[in-house]
């Protein structure tokens with residue numbers, strides 16, 4: 683199961699895993715975007731299921747879990763790519779924005795992972811958290827987002843410590859700026875010219891996830907930081 687699959691990094695990961703023969707259920711809120719992903723997969727001869735859900739809504743999460751179990755049986759790979767980003771200096775940022783980012787970036791992956799623990803245990807599965815370099819060191823203007831990503835790192839570290847005896851591997855990936863709709867909005871907010879050629883591409887991260895998952899079960903990549911070579 684891949685969250686955030688309707689756009690950007692999660693979309694690229696979904697297609698790449700499907701290309702590698704993984705049965706993927708792609709989720710996000712935007713059903714049209716998910717349908718266009720399925721169409722692209724179909725066109726390439728790949729099978730990919732989708733189910734729209736707002737991950738901050740417990741009932742919608744339940745529906746998603748029913749769907750994923752109906753489609754795939756027990757989940758053996760869980761990729762958390764859904765994320766929300768809001769800017770603002772701590773002096774003036776809205777607490778409502780902190781709540782929103784906490785709900786999407788922390789609580790949703792927490793509860794979803796929690797509800798899939800029996801699957802992950804029984805399959806000795808993999809959990810991949812798409813974190814951010816802001817989850818390692820916070821810049822000015824993103825205290826809320828960075829705080830949620832630091833929390834996500836902590837969640838991944840505890841989960842790994844708790845689950846490795848079951849053969850469950852947990853990987854946090856910390857990408858720098860990546861050419862996605864989220865990053866394009868960030869460029870706009872920073873009043874910068876959009877230069878996707880200077881950024882990571884979603885496919886770069888999809889390759890990394892695919893290679894990480896393809897390692898033999900005895901080896902796990904725990905953390906990986908990826909920067910654009912030419913930082914914009």
Ligand SMILES: NC(=O)c1ccc[n+]([C@@H]2O[C@H](COP(=O)([O-])OP(=O)(O)OC[C@H]3O[C@@H](n4cnc5c(N)ncnc54)[C@H](OP(=O)(O)O)[C@@H]3O)[C@@H](O)[C@H]2O)c1
Pocket residue numbers: 685686687688689690691692709710711712713715735736737738762763764765766767786812813814815856857858859860861862863864865
């Ligand atoms: N782009 C970057 O430069 C960059 C760098 C470092 C880390 N990241 C992280 O990478 C991840 C993917 O980001 P991206 O750049 O690919 O952004 P994106 O293109 O904006 O995609 C974000 C995804 O999150 C989903 N999402 C947001 N709120 C949701 C909710 N309440 N319920 C379900 N899904 C929700 C969106 O789906 P819907 O809109 O369909 O709900 C969308 O599929 C995020 O965790 C982000 O923090 C991005």
